[in-house]
Amino acid sequence: MxxxxxxxxxxxxxxxxxxxxxxxxxxxxxxxxxxxxxxxxxxxxxxxxxxxxxxxxxxxxxxxxTRDGFIITVLFWSVLGLFGTIPFMVSDAPSMSFTDAAFESFSGLTTTGATVLSGIDHLPASIRFYRQQLQWLGGMGIVVLAVAILPTLGIGGMQLYRTEIPGPLKDSKLTPRITETAKALWYIYVILTVVCALAYWGAGMNWFDAIGHSFATVAVGGFSTYDASIAHFNSATIEMICVFFMVVSSVSFGLHFAVWRERRLLQYIRDPEFRFFVTFLGLLIAITIITLFATGTYHDATGIRHGLFEAVSVATTSGFSVADFTLWPGVLPTMLFMAAFVGACSGSAGGGMKVIRILLILKQGIREIHRLIHPNAVFAVKVGKMRISEGVAEAVWGFFSVYMMLFVVMLLALLATGLDQVTAWSAIGSALNNLGPGLGDVSTDYGDIPSAAKWILVLAMMLGRLEIFTILVLFTPAFWRR
Amino acid sequence: MxxxxxxxxxxxxxxxxxxxxxxxxxxxxxxxxxxxxxxxxxxxxxxxxxxxxxxxxxxxxxxxxTRDGFIITVLFWSVLGLFGTIPFMVSDAPSMSFTDAAFESFSGLTTTGATVLSGIDHLPASIRFYRQQLQWLGGMGIVVLAVAILPTLGIGGMQLYRTEIPGPLKDSKLTPRITETAKALWYIYVILTVVCALAYWGAGMNWFDAIGHSFATVAVGGFSTYDASIAHFNSATIEMICVFFMVVSSVSFGLHFAVWRERRLLQYIRDPEFRFFVTFLGLLIAITIITLFATGTYHDATGIRHGLFEAVSVATTSGFSVADFTLWPGVLPTMLFMAAFVGACSGSAGGGMKVIRILLILKQGIREIHRLIHPNAVFAVKVGKMRISEGVAEAVWGFFSVYMMLFVVMLLALLATGLDQVTAWSAIGSALNNLGPGLGDVSTDYGDIPSAAKWILVLAMMLGRLEIFTILVLFTPAFWRR
Ligand SMILES: [K+]
Ligand SMILES: [K+]
Missing domain, CATH: 1.10.287 (Helix Hairpins)
Known part of the structure; x- marks a missing residue:
């Protein structure tokens, strides 16, 4: 059975x-x-x-x-999230309720990086390490999920990538393909972590902080061993290392794998998602820095340092911080937050709706406009050399629409717990996109919001992490019918 | 030429x-x-x-x-909006800048009903009447646009209704079909207006107010001859009349036409959009009233009166008011606002994304989930007895996605003019959905926001009213190529 x-x-x-x-x-x-x-x-x-x-x-x-794939995927994160709470609850410092422990555990494993804790600097070293490690393990799971499992399950148009990774592929057989792919991905993941840790260590972190932060960086997680996050180190070198590895870790590990296998860096440039991601990020960084100077928020090189770091951190859904971008003027906080909805590339541990989906929606949107002009012509949407099938197109539209509707439903649920509008929309956006920081009452930590709100956010983190449909499908009668 | x-x-x-x-x-x-x-x-x-x-x-x-249809539709509203400013600018009271006059004129003609004016009660009678008439004329144009023109242009899946209204239909010939349909629709529109005005008059309004408010009611507009809107009359009878006609005017005029032609009220019940609309509205009213009592906002029948009125007014995108729902507790203001994104039925003068599109997106979303369970099966999405083609499905997804993206882009633009988050998101939502009232700084009127913000809102009203693609298409090089 x-x-x-x-x-x-x-x-x-x-x-x-x-x-x-x-x-x-x-x-x-x-x-x-x-x-x-x-x-x-x-x-x-x-x-x-x-x-x-x-x-x-x-x-x-x-x-x-395939059907078992949905159940195992959801169980994987739920069970680990639940058992991950034990050390938080047994530990004397911090003293955490089950709700808080669950929030921290799920936030870690889903690489969201939102925390209910404050005074992290003074917690036992083992707890500080454990949080970082939760993110690293979660990231490891997500990379495999994103590269090998979701495409096989066909979630939200990701069947697009079904044939990218070599290996025996039979639609109904999950195991062999996943095992083989997982090994290669973990190899890359571990190497990235080691290199990142060495770089941090070389730039002045002690080995404890270096390992801890490399765990959270490569996992696009954002947990830190300090309340002040990366700002604690006050080092431009560490910040640049962090920016570099946040970007690298937000690129598809499937693409990293392809580059590594063929030993050709050119592969990056050839990938449409990578190009769009880098362009989008560059634009965002430019707007952020220019606005910071234009509004007189900064007057020296700190403006460039902080603008670059925060733009990359929020847009990749990492969530590390060196400055409180939520206090920046005008359009910046909301703009960076909206960028987190776009998120990282598919096949990374990053969150958001994923760059490829936004790229496809833009292309499909333009196609719809062309259809209005030439109602009887047939237009193919292409990404690189790949022709997008109707099935993939509809799956992507569907993903986007359901994502937005769930966002609204959970926003209303959060408001019903008594949060104000800015806190509620940013908290749910942050959880759903696995970003971490929020605005308003949750701009420092999530400790003071009602328990009900914390559980709604846990659900949002899981929905976002498992790309929504993996969970929704379990709630349909058709799924359980033989 | x-x-x-x-x-x-x-x-x-x-x-x-x-x-x-x-x-x-x-x-x-x-x-x-x-x-x-x-x-x-x-x-x-x-x-x-x-x-x-x-x-x-x-x-x-x-x-x-077809191509000329786009240009004429956009010119129609732009030119009338511009020439509609003249009386506002020439008039001594109120004394209005071009920006304010344009805001008021476009808000009227697009039946948005947002106003920059305060002290409306004391304005010259002719100006008070003119505002109401602008909405009525706008509504007249929109009904024809929505029933006859947009389906022919194929905007956002509305080709679904292309064959509903009888008449000679050749894809490339617009005129005969539109003329014939327009006559029938205006007939219904005028009758509704007359009946509504008589009802208001019978309930105690003077003839000036009765005509003015019937204009704005049937147009789903929301302008009033008083600052206090419908609350001015403090009459349960008038409120119930208003609720009834807000709902009737938010139903497709194509459907009214079909019922009238076949003399069968049963047609209403048979229409899937109507059923969904009425169910959704009923649910919303129930949640609103229950929450109002549960939170102790009201303790007597006023809670039912105000809950019913505001829920209907905001959800249908009318925008009349008898109570300030923006001050209601918790989830209510945002929930009602989100309902305005769903909006009225297609083929009415109401705003929002239109009920049929939301219904289609929900059905298509469920289809996508079923596809995950049975990847190789073929599922048809049906509305009533109609099978939804891939073309319509993609057009609807496309409409939703582009609508959301435009919302975000214009939200960021508004924030850049210096508005706070709540004011900005509610103002742009209100304009795009042709609703009228906003939250925060624009909960009473739009007089005090920067000029740049007013023009962004005018653009949003136009985009929402012309269902986005009608305008977007003009900005593509392909459109102007022969
Ligand atoms: K994160
Ligand atoms: K309105």
């Missing part, structure tokens, strides 16, 4: 996850922060639950089908 | 428009308000300009093609 196979996989997953409690335990030992037990508890509960799910079903093996 | 034919038509249009200055002149005489000259000037300038455009080209006759 399919259910037993799924239980076996979730059990296995939990047992593997329990191993991720080891590094924080080691950190707790090194720093003598007295928090060893929180991760011991997390490990024990995860491994026992995992074993209880795995052992009885260990012989339940069956080729997984 | 096509250009000469277009000049001839615009000239003719202006000469006809000059006649509409007669009723305000009569009102000026009756009330001795000393404002006769403002409309005399408007008439003279319109008729002379019209004649100068018409006379040299009077022999330029040619069958108009």
């Amino acid at each position: 399919s259910l037993l196979v799924i239980l076996r996989i979730v059990g296995l997953l939990l047992m593997v996850f329990s191993l991720t409690m080891v590094p924080p335990m080691v950190i707790a030992r090194i720093f003598h922060d007295g928090n060893w037990h929180a991760f011991g508890a997390g490990m024990a509960i995860s491994i026992v639950t995992g074993a209880l799910l795995y052992w009885p079903n260990r012989r339940a093996k069956r080729e997984l089908r | 096509s250009l000469l034919v277009i000049l001839r038509i615009v000239g003719l249009l202006l000469m006809v428009f000059s006649l509409t200055m007669v009723p305000p002149m009569v009102i000026a005489r009756i009330f001795h308000d000393g404002n006769w000259h403002a409309f005399g000037a408007g008439m003279a300038i319109s008729i002379v300009t019209g004649a100068l455009l018409y006379w040299p080209n009077r022999r330029a006759k040619r069958e108009l093609r």
